[in-house]
Structure formats: C-alpha cells, structure tokens
Amino acid sequence: MSKILMKGNEVIAEAAVKAGCKYFFGYPITPQSELVAYMARRLPEVGGLFLQAESEVAAVNMVYGAAATGKRVMTSSSSPGFSLKQEGISFLVGSELPAFLVNVMRGGPGLGNIMPAQSDYFQITKGGGHGDYFCPVYAPASLQEIVDLTQVAFDTADKYRTPVIMAADGMLGQMMEPVEFFETEAPELPEKTWAATGERGDGGPKVVNSLHLDAGSLYQHNKHLNEKMETMRENEQRFESQFTEDADFVVVAYGTVSRIAMSAVKEARAKGVKVGMIRPITLWPFPQKPFEETRERAKAYIAVEMSAGQMIEDVRLAVNGHAPVEFYGKNGGIVPTSDEILEKILAVAGGDHK
Numbered sequence: 001m002s003k004i005l006m007k008g009n010e011v012i013a014e015a016a017v018k019a020g021c022k023y024f025f026g027y028p029i030t031p032q033s034e035l036v037a038y039m040a041r042r043l044p045e046v047g048g049l050f051l052q053a054e055s056e057v058a059a060v061n062m063v064y065g066a067a068a069t070g071k072r073v074m075t076s077s078s079s080p081g082f083s084l085k086q087e088g089i090s091f092l093v094g095s096e097l098p099a100f101l102v103n104v105m106r107g108g109p110g111l112g113n114i115m116p117a118q119s120d121y122f123q124i125t126k127g128g129g130h131g132d133y134f135c136p137v138y139a140p141a142s143l144q145e146i147v148d149l150t151q152v153a154f155d156t157a158d159k160y161r162t163p164v165i166m167a168a169d170g171m172l173g174q175m176m177e178p179v180e181f182f183e184t185e186a187p188e189l190p191e192k193t194w195a196a197t198g199e200r201g202d203g204g205p206k207v208v209n210s211l212h213l214d215a216g217s218l219y220q221h222n223k224h225l226n227e228k229m230e231t232m233r234e235n236e237q238r239f240e241s242q243f244t245e246d247a248d249f250v251v252v253a254y255g256t257v258s259r260i261a262m263s264a265v266k267e268a269r270a271k272g273v274k275v276g277m278i279r280p281i282t283l284w285p286f287p288q289k290p291f292e293e294t295r296e297r298a299k300a301y302i303a304v305e306m307s308a309g310q311m312i313e314d315v316r317l318a319v320n321g322h323a324p325v326e327f328y329g330k331n332g333g334i335v336p337t338s339d340e341i342l343e344k345i346l347a348v349a350g351g352d353h354k
Helices: 008-018 033-046 056-068 079-084 086-094 121-125 143-160 170-174 215-235 255-270 289-294 311-319 338-349
Strands: 004-007 023-026 049-052 073-077 099-105 163-169 176-179 239-242 249-252 275-280 282-284 300-305 325-329
Touching: 004 008, 008 033, 008 099, 008 143, 008 163, 008 170, 008 176, 023 033, 023 056, 033 049, 056 073, 056 079, 056 086, 056 099, 073 079, 079 086, 079 099, 079 121, 086 163, 086 215, 099 143, 099 170, 121 163, 121 282, 143 163, 143 176, 143 215, 163 170, 163 255, 170 255, 239 289, 249 255, 249 338, 255 275, 255 300, 255 338, 275 289, 289 311, 300 311, 300 338, 311 325, 325 338
Parallel strands: 023 049, 023 073, 073 099, 099 163, 249 275, 249 300, 300 325
Antiparallel strands: 004 176, 239 275
16 A cells, blocks of 8 residues: 555544544544544544544543443543543553543643643653553654554553553644555454443453452452553563664653654764664653663763653663763753754763764
C-alpha cells in the first residue's frame, strides 16, 4: 500500500480503527479536536460507535462501561481535559479494564495555551489518579511510529488488562507526514472470559468491580496489580539509542523534541564531541537498559524536554549517581531549537570539542 499524507491526530484515529477499535467516547479540545472529528466520521463506516460525551469525566466513564464488555475502546483529550479523566483511569486500573487513552499535550498549567508541550509527564507516568498504579505510556516521535505503537498499545492493554496511554504533543498532533497503514485482516482479539457480556460463567454472573471493602481483600488485589506492573516494568521497556557506543555525553529526549535534539547531536559530533542520544519510547516503564550500558563511560547526561524538567527525575534514577544529569528545556508552548540544544551540549562538553 502506498503512503498517505495525513495529519497526526487523524493518523492516531485511523491507526486505532485498524487495530480493531470500534468505540470512541470523547470531547473536543484543541489541539486534538481533529481526532474526535475523524472518529465521528470513520467509526460508523466500520460498524462502530462514536459518542461525544458532555464532558471528559463522562467520556472516560463511558470508556469504563464499554471496556467492561471486552470491546476495544478509546478516548482522547489534551492536557486540562486529560486531567479530568484521572479518576476514571484509576477505576480502569482497579477494575483491570483494557483501554487506549491519548493525551495530545498543550501548554499549561491551567488553561495555558494550545501550543505543544511535554509538561504532563508527571501526570501520565506517575499514576495521575488516586491509589498505587502505573499505566504503560508510549511516546511516538513520528506519525509512522504512531501507526506502529497504536497497535502495540491496544495489544498491551489486552495482554495485561490495563489502560494504556499514548503521549503526543500539539506539534505531533498537528503536523502532516506520509504514513503507511499495512493492510491486515481484522485483529483476532484474545478471549476475554472476564468480560461482563450478560452471560453467566461457571462461578455465576461476571462482575467488573474495583471496590474491596475488606482491607485484606484490597491488599491481595493490590498485590496482584503490583505484580502485574512489575512484569510490565521488566518486559515492556522500549527505547532507541544512537551514537552511544563511544559517547562521552548522552542527550535524552522523547517525542518530537527528540527529532530536534538528534539534529543537535549530529552537529555536535561534526564538531568533534562524542555525544549520543537515548530516546525513551516507553515513558513508563522508563527504559533502564540503555543507561546501564552507557553510565560507566558517560561523563554527563542532558535531559531535553518541553517542560520545566520532569523526565529528568527518571533519568537521574536510571543514571543512579554514575554521572551528573544536566537539563535543557522550554515550556509554555515554546519549542527548543537545534541551535539552543547544540549550545547546551557544547557547554556541558566544555573542552571536549574542537
């Protein structure tokens, strides 16, 4: 199949349809409104259901209901709207329901603006809602990677019975790039014997629930959830490393900013600086392996973000004191330039360049 020029928000939507999503509940908010509009047109064409809820709170609870029946379902929003979904996400985790949740991040806090940002990192990687939990978080850097990771996200959600988040930003949602959707048969979904479909199981009616009034019962349930999260932490890390084999300095960046940072890395290497880059593809679980492979040699790491510095905390934990971790970032919707990142690299490298 030939490539198609599409906008990022629409790529997310079409990729979800290709992955077998038949149900979407959401509410328009810039800069992800095209995703909602695309689903409104597209889902009826494949026998699915689109419903614009009265609010983000309503939308995520509709997701809960559809997910409880075992269907592939999703919602999307942008930063302040995603904040409103946090209680519902906690309920999804507690009830072990698979769902796909997209956050096309914008500038904040508060209403902020509709420019691109990465300042929701803490919210999407540290639980966000109440209780002890983490959700897998995928951070694509290109529209083609959105296509690939959307399928992975739905499969991961079903595999672990958990909500899964895709972290994009306003730039990724609004840019246009050629993408290829691979023609495949409708995915064969795993058997969901737990789903509340109206059928009685061997043990009686199937119940989806996150309420455990007995402390011992809730402890055992949380123990089960924590063990599942540890399995995800061990097996679901994704990353990309470039020029790290001989790197004295390592830039760490994700999403669209990683593309800008890579230009700066290449310019720095042309000036004689041995610098590489680690790009986390999963923000949770945060990839540990590339840091374990570089931290004995690297003299410093540089976290580059469109925030005031949030991912840097995970970088420092991964580096584990083996080297200093510097930061360069812009927030409020300002996108760092390659020249600015290059200047930071050269400043950190000091005399280690021509």
